[in-house]
Amino acid sequence: MSELETALHNIVIANRILAHQGVVDAYGHVSIRHPLNPERFLLSRSRSPELVEERDIMEFTLDGKVVGDDRRPPYLERFIHGGLYEARPDVNAVVHSHAEETLPFGISDVPLKPVIHVASSMGPQIPVWDIAEKFGDNTNLLVVNQDQGRDLAKRLGEGRVALMRGHGFAAAGGTIQDVVRLSVYLPVNARVLTTAMQLGGRFKPLAPGEVESRGHFNPKAPESWGAWEYWARRAGVSHLLGEMP
Amino acid sequence: MSELETALHNIVIANRILAHQGVVDAYGHVSIRHPLNPERFLLSRSRSPELVEERDIMEFTLDGKVVGDDRRPPYLERFIHGGLYEARPDVNAVVHSHAEETLPFGISDVPLKPVIHVASSMGPQIPVWDIAEKFGDNTNLLVVNQDQGRDLAKRLGEGRVALMRGHGFAAAGGTIQDVVRLSVYLPVNARVLTTAMQLGGRFKPLAPGEVESRGHFNPKAPESWGAWEYWARRAGVSHLLGEMP
Amino acid sequence: MSELETALHNIVIANRILAHQGVVDAYGHVSIRHPLNPERFLLSRSRSPELVEERDIMEFTLDGKVVGDDRRPPYLERFIHGGLYEARPDVNAVVHSHAEETLPFGISDVPLKPVIHVASSMGPQIPVWDIAEKFGDNTNLLVVNQDQGRDLAKRLGEGRVALMRGHGFAAAGGTIQDVVRLSVYLPVNARVLTTAMQLGGRFKPLAPGEVESRGHFNPKAPESWGAWEYWARRAGVSHLLGEMP
Amino acid sequence: MSELETALHNIVIANRILAHQGVVDAYGHVSIRHPLNPERFLLSRSRSPELVEERDIMEFTLDGKVVGDDRRPPYLERFIHGGLYEARPDVNAVVHSHAEETLPFGISDVPLKPVIHVASSMGPQIPVWDIAEKFGDNTNLLVVNQDQGRDLAKRLGEGRVALMRGHGFAAAGGTIQDVVRLSVYLPVNARVLTTAMQLGGRFKPLAPGEVESRGHFNPKAPESWGAWEYWARRAGVSHLLGEMP
DSSP: OOHHHHHHHHHHHHHHHHHHTTSOSSSOEEEEEOSSOTTEEEEEBSOOGGGOOGGGEEEEETTSOBOSSOOSOBOTTTHHHHHHHHHOTTOOEEEEEOOGGGHHHHHBSSOOOOOSGGGGGGOSSOOEEOHHHHHOTTSOSOOOSHHHHHHHHHHHTTSSEEEETTTEEEEEESSHHHHHHHHHHHHHHHHHHHHHHHHOSOBOOOOHHHHHTTOSOOTTSHHHHHHHHHHHHHTTOGGGSOSOO | OOHHHHHHHHHHHHHHHHHHTTSOSSSOEEEEEOSSOTTEEEEEBSOOGGGOOGGGEEEEETTSOBOSSOOSOBOTTTHHHHHHHHHOTTOOEEEEEOOGGGHHHHHBSSOOOOOSGGGGGGOSSOOEEOHHHHHOTTSOSOOOSHHHHHHHHHHHTTSSEEEETTTEEEEEESSHHHHHHHHHHHHHHHHHHHHHHHHOSOBOOOOHHHHHTTOSOOTTSHHHHHHHHHHHHHTTOGGGSOSOO | OOHHHHHHHHHHHHHHHHHHTTSOSSSOEEEEEOTTOTTEEEEEBSOOGGGOOGGGEEEEETTSOBOSSOOSOBOTTTHHHHHHHHHOTTOOEEEEEOOGGGHHHHHBSSOOOOOSGGGGGGOSSOOEEOHHHHHOTTSOSOOOSHHHHHHHHHHHTTSSEEEETTTEEEEEESSHHHHHHHHHHHHHHHHHHHHHHHHOSOBOOOOHHHHHTTOSOOTTSHHHHHHHHHHHHHTTOGGGSOSOO | OOHHHHHHHHHHHHHHHHHHTTSOSSSOEEEEEOSSOTTEEEEEBSOOGGGOOGGGEEEEETTSOBOSSOOSOBOTTTHHHHHHHHHOTTOOEEEEEOOGGGHHHHHBSSOOOOOSGGGGGGOSSOOEEOHHHHHOTTSOSOOOSHHHHHHHHHHHTTSSEEEETTTEEEEEESSHHHHHHHHHHHHHHHHHHHHHHHHOSOBOOOOHHHHHTTOSOOTTSHHHHHHHHHHHHHTTOGGGSOSOO
16 A cells, blocks of 8 residues: 555544544544645545545645645634644644543643543643634634644644643644544543542642653554554444554 | 425434434424424424434424324423424524433523533523423423413523423524534533533633624534534434435 | 233333343343232343343242242342332332442432432432341342341332432332333433532422422323333334334 | 363453443453463453454463463563462452543542442452552553562452552452453442542441452352353353353
């Protein structure tokens, strides 16, 4: 399979995994930076993630313009993706989700911190981006132009995830497997933290070294590939997986 | 397809979507104002929403009387629908649900406010209608006559949703797609708000401009149609969708 | 269908409904008083409710003795059923469940009160039976003899449900449809009450007249039959339903 | 069936049950002490539990070395199993899980106590093992060598379960049926306790005699076999069950 074919398959797999795991619902999207041209990214036409197929995928420039003569309606919020790819050359895949469990932390002044090892790649604390800070109180909270995408990317900084107040989160990864895994466990981490706080005692988040120590994510390691395979099978797209590395 | 056929299909789709999404269970109902006669509305015979088919749909006058010689038992609470259509010429579709996540706010003095953008159409704060205020402490909480339906409509006012104490909610929309979307995200908003309050810090609801700014809902916009299509597919009724607009 | 055949079908339907709705899991059971002999009751052999079939049903005397030459292992806790039938001639069906949502109220001094109309038949407040009060601190909490069943029945009194501390609940009804409906909505009521209390404000339980006013449950009323039919269909046992009344 | 065949079948059944019940997800594992050689244990190759088949099972020495010429990648954390078998001759089966509901108690100073009878075998209070106490703040929290496995076993002591801070739990049993049942009900117990604490009143955990009194678990007793059979059927592996005892 060519690099481009693999990328197209992986976008479909990622959409289906996140839909099946409940991380995205009618809304939400996943993109990959174009493997042959870093100034472009690949993203489905406007479509619910569970329904995305290979033929739905469109190509965009980093400022969100459709490449070529493709007249299908794109996602309004493709600027989330473009903004992040533009600011972060190390990022090759982006997820945008409204995952319910993360939303309370997006509207609260209580910070979302990592408390479980499967979410250690989220970093020591997730920043919250409030669209109203720069764009005022009269938006519909959607990221609908490059300015807004860039402002979100600025809040993300060198991190992996930013919460978007009243809206969801944007997550970035070096690989699609990495950002999908993070997107699966971020809501779990949010629920565990929420419950730990409700217990009323003291609780211990991950130590800085435990957050740091996870190091580079290798999607080809047996335990990483195994999770990716498992999620893909459950989502009914194992035929797109290709050879086990 | 004629306007009436479309309305009948859409009632079935809406019932199945709301059942599949867990917004209604054994109980709950959805109606559409008759597209050819605004003094009438269409509603299933007394039947659990997941089982509703086209042939189950009956026609009612706004005061809840069965039109024609249809002797099948209607819902006891058809007056919720009649009351709202009578008071609100702008309303063309109504949902009644016992959605669990909204019930705590119906019995509490803590108000249900919008905190996420997908629920911004619910308005700045949801009023609670307590049947006991006017009809006393000896009802079974059901809306079983036009007086009660009218009193509920009065509490709704110019809004989109009213909570019914100890019972559920009634939601109104300009289109069936609009009110179904609101009914899907109202429980999500309730859960997010509940959790944000449990975190114990301060939280930020949507700003007035963010609630207002959503403007007129267009069910034919790609992102709105996409969600409707997605929910219908999951509920197994995509064959009733008709042409994509 | 004979009265006995109907009873056997209904036990199967009830077991499957409660399993499908998550009210029972590997454990839990449902019985019916023998329709031809009020001194006997019908209950499955020891088997997880989702697996119960007509041929699994055994006959017992009210003190829990197997009738006839049936050597299949019965449930250890059949005395819950016998105790209730013995004490309450008006009771014709009994459910025992470990439904998770009710368990916190069984170990807490916070009372489980009705807050939603679909659970109004539970009565104004659910008593808690603590096996340790009479039988000490060294039981395994199971109701394994007639003495324990009688003590539980005494705590139930003239009510519909008793919580069993650290264990579950026992519910009683005039008909199997009535007690199944109550068993489905008791956990919902528990969750709603739990959340309302977590909101931190004041909340309003059902008024005494609202609890009282529900009156006699008629399983043949369209809305009651409709719910029974709906739950049976979802559980895959609609072929056992018989004629709609 | 030989003892070894039964063990291999039971490992598959256990993996599938725990996956189906949501106790394990992409990660987690189950082992059995080799029935013919107590110095060895059987465990799947690195694979998500829902996908484990008989041919995936590998053999290990108690210090986690692969037996024979099997070059398939093993779980990184096989030392959890080896550590427990080495320290506890009475233990014949081990489960490692990230079950979400137990995680808050692993990071909190609020202890996880038994409050429901189906979890009474967990013991009076679950100890928490914090890898950082002995191995510092720079691990990735995984148990990746025998030293760490032994330290975990020490914290378990004579108990049945230890929580692992920020990670999950390790549970041990005399039989695979016993440890699976405990692993199923431990998360339920955690949720019930969490909710009881949120109610804000006083609550009553199981008394010492109620924890003690459960005695030896007999997987062949009708009620125990029934639960095992039920879970296996739901998980689609009833064909591996063998004869009912």
